[in-house]
Amino acid sequence: MTDAATPPVPPVELEKTDITPYLAGNTGIRGVTTFDSGVAGPHVAVTAIVHGNELCGPIALDWLFARGVRPVRGKLSLAFVNLDAYDRYDPADPFASRWADEDMNRLWQDETLNGGDTLERRRAKELRPFIDSVDLLLDLHSMQNATAPLYIAGPLTKGRALARAVGTPALVVSDEGHAAGKRMRDYAGFGDPASEKNALLVECGQHWEKASADVALETSLRFLQATGAVAPDAFASELARFPAPAPQSFVEIVAPVTIATDDFRFTDNFLGQEVIASAGTVIAHDGGKPVVTPHDDTVLIMPNRRPGKGLTAVRLGRFVEGA
Numbered sequence: 001m002t003d004a005a006t007p008p009v010p011p012v013e014l015e016k017t018d019i020t021p022y023l024a025g026n027t028g029i030r031g032v033t034t035f036d037s038g039v040a041g042p043h044v045a046v047t048a049i050v051h052g053n054e055l056c057g058p059i060a061l062d063w064l065f066a067r068g069v070r071p072v073r074g075k076l077s078l079a080f081v082n083l084d085a086y087d088r089y090d091p092a093d094p095f096a097s098r099w100a101d102e103d104m105n106r107l108w109q110d111e112t113l114n115g116g117d118t119l120e121r122r123r124a125k126e127l128r129p130f131i132d133s134v135d136l137l138l139d140l141h142s143m144q145n146a147t148a149p150l151y152i153a154g155p156l157t158k159g160r161a162l163a164r165a166v167g168t169p170a171l172v173v174s175d176e177g178h179a180a181g182k183r184m185r186d187y188a189g190f191g192d193p194a195s196e197k198n199a200l201l202v203e204c205g206q207h208w209e210k211a212s213a214d215v216a217l218e219t220s221l222r223f224l225q226a227t228g229a230v231a232p233d234a235f236a237s238e239l240a241r242f243p244a245p246a247p248q249s250f251v252e253i254v255a256p257v258t259i260a261t262d263d264f265r266f267t268d269n270f271l272g273q274e275v276i277a278s279a280g281t282v283i284a285h286d287g288g289k290p291v292v293t294p295h296d297d298t299v300l301i302m303p304n305r306r307p308g309k310g311l312t313a314v315r316l317g318r319f320v321e322g323a
Helices: 056-066 083-087 119-133 157-166 210-226
Strands: 032-036 043-048 075-080 136-143 150-152 171-174 198-206 249-258 264-266 282-286 289-292 298-301 312-320
Touching: 043 056, 043 210, 056 075, 056 136, 056 198, 056 210, 075 119, 083 119, 136 210, 157 171, 157 198, 157 210, 171 312, 198 210, 249 298, 264 312, 282 312
Parallel strands: 043 075, 043 136, 136 198, 150 171, 171 249
Antiparallel strands: 032 075, 150 198, 249 312, 264 282, 282 289, 298 312
């Protein structure tokens, strides 16, 4: 194996969706719209663009807005999260607008939300009362590499159960998150085993591949069905164009790898979801320290091909029985 170079920018097959018509919202929070059925039920939300260069989420939300989707019970919210980063998106340099000042999906703990002054922290503080009101969350994301879509379901049984109820994508990853900070899907009650609140983060595919938009839409529709926000037979004609959900596989992350130096290198061009047969296989070097697989049949989840000190380089997992 040889040291892997930084990969080229993948083709940009998706166009940025104009979300201007939805920015006013109706909640007093820019970019957040809530529809109330007037019938008792949970507050269900679908969120997009926590990262400004992830284009599939706005496409899915635009579809829901354009077709006038409304809840049959409880509330339904559609929210665009990191507006500053999305404003900066440029297809000529699509990696540059992931965030404006810092990663907005590492800010969801009290010490961060209560302090600091960056564009992302200001926006997170603005969104916090809304997120506090949500019972069931689907957060739409995409990935650096063109691998099969997957759920990030968190470490709890309830997250895996919600992923199973929605039914697609087929790969469900259960992990504790990142050393750099909490994701929105792990915030407060979402990450509390005693709370009925629940959340899923779905990685819909490579950031700019056309198929990621289909995954974002299908997952959103099935999520709304599974949570009871819409009737069980809603979206029948749209869902008919997708294959029947495949049986799900579950991966438990046992060793997230956080980069310790400014000299991190993978030993091969790992894209993600590779299964490394033998324990102790060297998959990277972090400065002078080898990074090795902790057990036989280690699954590599979302290797970071643009690594930096303090970031998650890769998550190392194993296949386990389902929820």
